[in-house]
Amino acid sequence: MTDSGQSTASAAGPKRKDARRNQQTLLDAAAAVFVTSGVEAPVRDIAAKAGVGMGTIYRHFPTRADLVIAVYRHQVDACAEAGPTLLATSPSPHAAFEQWVGLFVDFLVTKHGLAAALQTDNAGFETLHAYFLDRLLPVCAQLLDAAAASGEIRPGLDAYQLMRGIGNLCIGADSDPRYDARRLVALLVGGLRRPS
Amino acid sequence: MTDSGQSTASAAGPKRKDARRNQQTLLDAAAAVFVTSGVEAPVRDIAAKAGVGMGTIYRHFPTRADLVIAVYRHQVDACAEAGPTLLATSPSPHAAFEQWVGLFVDFLVTKHGLAAALQTDNAGFETLHAYFLDRLLPVCAQLLDAAAASGEIRPGLDAYQLMRGIGNLCIGADSDPRYDARRLVALLVGGLRRPS
DNA sequence: AACAATACGGAGCAGCGTTCCGCTTCGCAA
DNA sequence: TTGCGAAGCGGAACGCTGCTCCGTATTGTT
Structure with a gap:
């Protein structure tokens, strides 16, 4: 339960290149949205800012x-x-x-x-x-x-x-x-x- | 803005008897639900507990x-x-x-x-x-x-x-x-x- | 070039607060 | 008692959430 790198964003990142890139894009977008709209900003906003779909966000980060x-x-x-x-x-x-x-x-x-x-x-x-x-x-x-x-x-x-x-x-x-x-x-x- | 008895539950209550009764029922139901489910309990739960519709709750109390x-x-x-x-x-x-x-x-x-x-x-x-x-x-x-x-x-x-x-x-x-x-x-x- | 494996997008679901409007009930007046 | 306008009622419907699901697209390996 105190592990890291499995349920939360894994340390090394996924295998495919596009997936790794999207994960980083998502992190950047989230950071930006958190600054302007707060931590409770809608997930859709973050996905939109990153230019990805909802599925992508939840695959990389199972939970907000x-x-x-x-x-x-x-x-x-x-x-x-x-x-x-x-x-x-x-x-x-x-x-x-x-x-x-x-x-x-x-x-x-x-x-x-x-x-x-x-x-x-x-x-x-x-x-x-x-x-x-x-x-x-x-x-x-x-x-x-x-x-x-x-x-x-x-x-x-x-x-x-x-x-x-x-x-x-x-x-x-x-x-x-x-x-x-x-x-x-x-x-x-x-x-x-x-x-x- | 610091008045009382208009936007919040008026002191004397509405004119019709059923309305006054419903207001009290609602207050009791809300109090009961707040105890068990907390202040942020769904409005629908309170309405259900009181046995009234959604409209009734919002007419008496414009806001949660x-x-x-x-x-x-x-x-x-x-x-x-x-x-x-x-x-x-x-x-x-x-x-x-x-x-x-x-x-x-x-x-x-x-x-x-x-x-x-x-x-x-x-x-x-x-x-x-x-x-x-x-x-x-x-x-x-x-x-x-x-x-x-x-x-x-x-x-x-x-x-x-x-x-x-x-x-x-x-x-x-x-x-x-x-x-x-x-x-x-x-x-x-x-x-x-x-x-x- | 073919083909798994992997990842993607966004429609769709459930649950929330709140609004809206056709219907019911009340209480007064005749 | 009856008639009737006004006041009140219920709950479907809207817009917004977080989150899931699956047909489709991309990747990288053979």
Whole structure:
């Protein structure tokens, strides 16, 4: 269930050349449409933008969630890999933790509708939710544990809840200038700080 | 635009008796369906449960949001009225504020899918969003200001962002036992506390 | 050049919110 | 009681989704 390269866009790509080309075209089109219309843009729009039929899209990406994952995979991976790096290069675990949270929030906030799609109740996007969790939860947990171990924050909140909370706070952060998700997330993680 | 009794279920109800009866039947059916299937339940289900046609539902409640508002109006009003009361009876403004937040969170968390529906990006529910804001934002602002004036919390976060943050944190709180919205909200408002 | 294997396109299905209009029911007036 | 306009009703129908299915076209191998 945690495999990669089978149900989601396979790593090497299909065998035939036209198929590989279409897959890339689709990824580019999807990325473009996601920027303008959000992650929940109609599949037909993406197919039209790519100049392919509906069948093609679903053959390459069995589910809309798979397409979203494929489009953002690199950035999610980058975010995951930034965790250990920050932990190694930051003056304190807490600083690393806060920087990583900032990275995560920036990512979510700049992807129109992604945070909302991540919520489980959104039908058809469970795979997306699961992917983010698989990829980022261990990283978040590591940072959180390190910060707790260094005594800079109160322990007792698990990484899962923290990530869900942060994700939730990012919902609708675009499309509402009065709402500043970064600030609220800062407040939330500020609430974790140990009252020294 | 802030009137009541016209576009949403009118206070006195329609003139004919059958219409008034149907309106009540619809409210009861909707309330029941919301409990079992959530706020985003298909309109057809509600009509079926009430034993009326689609036309009837849309004549009484021009929009699904109007129906949701009508169903929860009493509870929202109660929450709004609790604000001043708490402020008058609590030992400190900050205590009143925290109690009110607790009330608000309890309300949201126990209504399956309501918090999610409140987000603006959810098409067709803008009216719902607006109603909650109209009704609760002044109350929240009053409590927040009082708590800030008493020096118990840091000023600088407006009530709008706070309410949106709380609402967001409540999304998906049901249907996920691992997620405790109350706790995260407590953390968030805890982050507001003045470091005395 | 022939032929599997593979991929493609888009019509079609089911489920949603919402609209529309012919028919029914209500309640008043005669 | 009866007549009748107005108010209300039901559900077929529309447009929009995500997703499936299969006849047709493309590919690359023999």
